[in-house]
Amino acid sequence: MSAYLSLKEIWRNKGRFFLFSLVIALIAILVLFTAGLGEGLASANKEYLEKLDANLLVFQEGTGYSTIESRLDYTKVKRISRVDGIADAGPIGFSNAEIYLGDDVAALDISFVGIEPGKPGLPAPIIGETIRSRQSKVVMIDERIADAANVSVGDYITIKSTQSTDDKYFDLRVVGITSGQQYFFQPSVFVSLPVWDKYRPKADPNISSSRPVTNIIAVQLENPADAEAMSTRIEAAVADIETTDIKTAYESSPGYSAQQSTLNTIKGFTFLIGALVIGGFFQIQTLQKVPQIGMLKAIGTPNKTVASAAIMQIIFVTVFGVAFGGAVVLGLALGLPSSVPIFFTGTSIGITVISLLLIGPLGGMVSIRLALKVEPLRALGM
């Protein structure tokens, strides 16, 4: 009975309900895009670290897990590797550089990452092969660079690096392409540590080492479940270091938490606005329908039927709106260029969609309460 009433009303007022569903769809689009943007920006910030094949990261003590501030001399790699329970350890150095694409074309900003071949820190290639030699002037690049610079395995890229006060250009051959390896909002170029130290931007171009000072050390454990105890053990065995897990590391990166809390606040407010808009709409609609609800009750319609008809309408309108908005977002997401930092994960979409579906009934709660409280005699003016 309640389904009959609610669907008939929707059907006979298609335009009104469609427009309202459209409002919900717009809210859904906004929330989903904010969620996608949050994921995308977070991912652009942390992607490399998040996908790192390591259980613990080692930083210089007192640097607050900042990859930029942390400095570790090469001897620490060996000492950490010798700690009981460590499977492998790989030093990683970060700097920023550019890829030169021609005089008339803007250079492409990149994260220039130095790794130790065969050690933790070097991602697996999706095309081509990995870096095998410490001395070879070869690189692995993120697929975004391959797309943007239109290069493939076997091609050369030119790294533009400022050393002293001069711009220097270094040609490196691409041996492999990796997927999803952004760091600090820039796609990564991986080279061996000696090559990295030689070509990275620095004050003195003549100083470089095959065992350079790096930023962090990625550690693989024999027993990953034992991370906490191992963290303590490493810190006890090697002086002037601190260790942490990957999540804490990227959450500690500059601006990460500020950025995420900003986006979460926007998302929260959009949800709140959504709930208020839905609540307001159904409240106004119920107020307009008071005499009609009163009449329905006066002819013997149970309160339960009146309430469930209202709930069904709210659910129908919300589901339709969210589905419509979701479809639009999906279509837009497929058509967006990879440079737009919007990224959707099943979990974030799932949570967002469920939350959107819940705000409908939540917002409509007040109107349902109002509908239940309608007094037939008063509503009919008797």
Add this chain to the structure above:
Amino acid sequence: MENKYILETKNATKIYDSSGMVVRAVDDVSLHIKAGEFVGLVGPSGSGKTTMLAMLATLLRESEGNLIIDGQDLGEMSDKERTKFRRERIGFTFQSNNLVPYLTALENVELMLRLNKKSGKKSRELAKALLTRLGLEDRLNSLPSQLSGGQQQRVAIARSLIHDPSVVLADEPTASLDTERANQVVGIFADLIHEGNRAGIMVTHDLRMCKYVDKVVQMVDGKIAHIITDRAEINALANHSEFDAKPAAVATYPEPILLKKPTLRQSDLSPVITGD
């Protein structure tokens, strides 16, 4: 002895206590209505007739006394039982806001059957037949907004009768209708009450409509002031009345002061007559 009354009230009283001021809106009213009897409940504003109707419709609980329909004491029922009783045994036509705006005439009538868990082809045919009888065969699929006031009231009448109720109540059903439409609507209403052997009560300010009822009950200050059962007296009242029933006016009507003599055109009622 078998009780021949469908509807009975025994010393029915409704007391309102507002900020210490006690008002007896309905005061000690005892009424008996037989099957097939159509009663006109008249009286000035504030005389308690709508309160009486609301109590009979189980929308309002009595403060004292008993209201009995089909042998069941309304006061002994829970709220849930009263809603069910209202849905099954009572038909109600209101002054306005009678119809669900997003349901067609046919659907509005069917609604009552659906509420009583009866739907399907048979129900639809029943609703169609009743609306056809009421002269609305061409408007079955019209929405209320596409119907005139008189047509809307006829749909409401069909809805109040479709589920075969024992008691049919109407609150000022002609308030928004012109004389011609009012006669048409009440005439049909009376016929259907008589035919279905139901008990009918119509609250009205328009005494001219009393020509269709079998008994006139005049209420004044919550009490029954007069009951007229004699056909000649009822007709005299209907033909010599003002629009508003004045207290104690029944016995002392002056010279006829009707603005216009109500005439019931045969064509207005033809669907009822031919359909039977």
